[in-house]
Amino acid sequence: MANAHHSHDASHGSYKSYAIGFILSVILTVIPFGLVMYPSLPKDMTILIVVAFAVIQVVVHLFYFLHLDSSREQRWNVSAFLFTGLVIVLLVGLSLWIMFNIHTSMMAK
Incomplete structure (x- = not known):
């Protein structure tokens, strides 16, 4: 019974994989932070880059820390x-769609 928690050690990552995930996470955080703090690009481009880095960071976290793979x-x-x-x-998208339609219907009157 005491060893029940250690039966799936194969799914845990190594120190190296955690270090790689941490370094990638820091890089994927620092670059958008720098773009926002010191704006050098147009606002639309900055937003696009921040969102892209956020999506990449989610993938890094899923792979290196949650060990989701194929x-x-x-x-x-x-x-x-x-x-x-x-x-x-679906919930967020359809809720936004409903709110947009309600807003346009209310503003038409």
């Missing part, structure tokens, strides 16, 4: 994550 052991976890992402996108 291995057989992780298929159900990846499927659950993708389903959760789909539900969130």
